[in-house]
Amino acid sequence: MPKFKVVIVGAGLSGLAFGIALQKYAPDVDFEIYDAASQLSEIGAGVGIQQRTWTIMQELGMEEALLKITEHWEESTYPIVHRKSDQAEGVEVHRMNMERNYAFHRAELQKVFMEKLLPRQVHLSKRLESYAQPEDGTGPIELRFQDGTTATCDYLFGCDGVRSRVRAVMYSQLAERAEAAGKVQEAAELRAMMPPLFSGAVVHRCLIRKDTLPAETLAHSAFNHPGIVLYGGKNKHLITYPISSGRILNVGGGVDFPEKESKPYDGPWTAPVSREDIVKHFKGWEQDVQEVLKYIDGGILWAIHITGRLPTYVDGRVALVGDAAHAMMHHLGSGSGQCYEDAWMLAQFLGNANITKDNAAVALRVYDEIRRPFAQRVADLSVRAAELHHFKGPELAWLTPELSATGTALTQEQLMNVGEETEQVRAWRDHSDLVEENAAAMTRLAEALAAA
Ligand SMILES: Cc1cc2nc3c(=O)[nH]c(=O)nc-3n(C[C@H](O)[C@H](O)[C@H](O)COP(=O)(O)OP(=O)(O)OC[C@H]3O[C@@H](n4cnc5c(N)ncnc54)[C@H](O)[C@@H]3O)c2cc1C
Structure with a gap:
């Protein structure tokens, strides 16, 4: 007899990881996963997992399957090469001794997750519209889907991404309660947390199949570095790294539109983009960049949206997980790592022997207490990484694209500062022990349960 029933809304990397973790740590918890899509598919682009979060993959028994589909860089063997490239002759800014990194094709990663979840199936074409939880904290939470069907559960988890419907409903309800208590300003602040925010940045995501390239091209430095190359410039960057066990070069071209930041994004969030529309952003950049761009065949444009700085991830028996809670800038490659950390902690909490249907809300509060400040700090570091990659922090506000393109505007010392800080903003992943x-989180849960 299961101790209670959980519903997970969303079967992206967060929802799938949470389901897999529940199977391992909370076999006495019944759960169902619902997703709005008619079939689950990730776009063809790269995604990295670093050593800190690799620990979770090992704990979940995924290592063997994942190693078969990864390009895996051992610590210190292949540094991240960081260049300043928005000039005719690029310069190396820094070589970062990188933590261990595992790079994946997203679709291949998702396939491994789905296989691990089997025989459990995701309920597809189920777009959550709303939910209601009884105010007295007892009785089932009722979910309503767009197709008119309903479901119930004891605990609800919104793994439904940056545009989360669970977050929108949660924050609308929190705002209504604030209004009812006469807290008008607080209600307005809570409502501001409902929609995602446009970060002002877009990324062009492209793949180059290496078996289509001529031998002399493969010998070129832009194609034969086994790890990450980060070509940075004012308000832009191009990043390359191999995925699919080295068969494919992943290429991401980021461009900022600072004047559009935090304004509603005008256009589709993802859309096909032609080669010409990508190449035009990197006119005048160094030769290595031109060499890479020669071989892209268009790509997909992503308008990067982020989540506001939420004052809570939890309301009663409902919690936000993954991008629904903390979608962040992509510059640290840590977004999905933070999703897995949420999922791993929650599943262990719910599976804890002292957790029951009546007290699991305590576990959700401890989850919020620990995970929210941590994920928000990673989001802050991701913003700083974006500033460093794009030579645009407050200290470099004076650097215009034109000045930057001269290649002489920054001193050696200024370049070194950018390079060293770029390494520092990644250091928390290396110098932390998950x-x-x-x-410590399990101890905190025990204390909270004892005090409840
Ligand atoms: C350019 C870029 C590069 C990145 N690179 C990295 C990287 O290298 N490393 C890294 O760790 N992270 C990276 N990230 C971040 C990472 O991609 C995200 O953090 C992660 O994919 C979020 O997963 P999620 O499951 O929380 O959300 P999503 O992947 O958005 O999944 C949400 C799911 O919910 C479903 N859904 C939505 N609304 C509803 C609804 N109303 N009802 C039911 N279902 C619904 C959707 O169909 C979807 O399946 C990158 C992000 C970007 C944009």
């Missing part, structure tokens, strides 16, 4: 933090 297993130790996990043990």
Whole structure:
């Protein structure tokens, strides 16, 4: 007899990881996963997992399957090469001794997750419209889907991404309660957390199949570095790294439109984009960049949206997980890592022997207490990484694209500062121990349960 029933809304990387973790740590918890899509598919682009979160993959028993589809860079063997490239002759800014990194094709990663979840199936074509949880904290939470069907559960988890419907409903309800208590300003602030925010940045995501390239091209430095190359410039960057066990070069071209930041994004959030429309952003950049761009065949444009700085991830028996809670800039490659950390902690909490249907809301509060400040700090570091990659922090506000293109505007020392800080903003991943933090979280849960 299951101790209670959970519904997960959303079967992206967060929802799938949460389901897999529940199967392992909370076999006595019944769960169902619902997703709006008619079939689950990730776009063809790269995604990296670093050593900190790789620990979770190992704990979930995914290592063997994942190693078969990854390009895996051992610590210190292949540094991240960081260049300043928005000039005729690029310069190396820094070589970062990178933590261990595992790079994947998203669709291949998702396939491994779905296979691990089997035989459990995701309920597809189920777009959540709304939910209601009884105010007294008892009785089932009722879910309503867009197709008119309903479902119930004891605990609800919104893994439904940056445009989360669960977040919108949660924050609308929190705002209504604030209004009812006469807190008008607070209600307005809570409502501002409902929609995603446009970051002002777009990314062009492209793949180059290496087996289509001539031998002399493959020998070129832009194609034969086994790790990440980050070509940076004022308000832009191009990043390359191999995926699919080295068969494909992943290429991401980021461009900022600072004047559009935090304004509603005018256009589709993802859309096909032609080669010409990508190449025009990198006119005048160094030769290596031109060499890479020669071989792209268009790509997909992503308008990067982020989540506001939420004052809570939890309301009663409902919690936000993954991008629904903390969609962040992509510059640290840590967004999905933070999703897995949420999922891993929650599943262990719900599976804890002292957790019951009546007290699991305590576990959700401890989840919020620990995970929210952590994920928000990573989001802040991602913003700083974006500033460094794009030579646009407050200290470089004076640097115009024209000045930057001269290649002489920054001193050696200024370049070195950018390079060193770029390494520092990644250091938390190397110099932290997820297993130790996990043990501390379990202790905190025990304290909270004892005090409840
Ligand atoms: C350019 C770019 C590069 C990135 N690179 C990295 C990287 O290298 N490493 C890394 O760790 N992270 C990276 N990230 C971040 C990472 O992609 C995200 O953090 C992660 O994919 C979020 O997963 P999610 O499951 O929370 O959300 P999503 O992937 O958005 O999944 C949400 C799911 O919910 C479903 N859904 C939505 N609304 C509803 C509804 N109303 N009802 C039912 N279902 C619904 C959707 O269909 C979808 O399946 C990158 C992001 C970007 C944009």
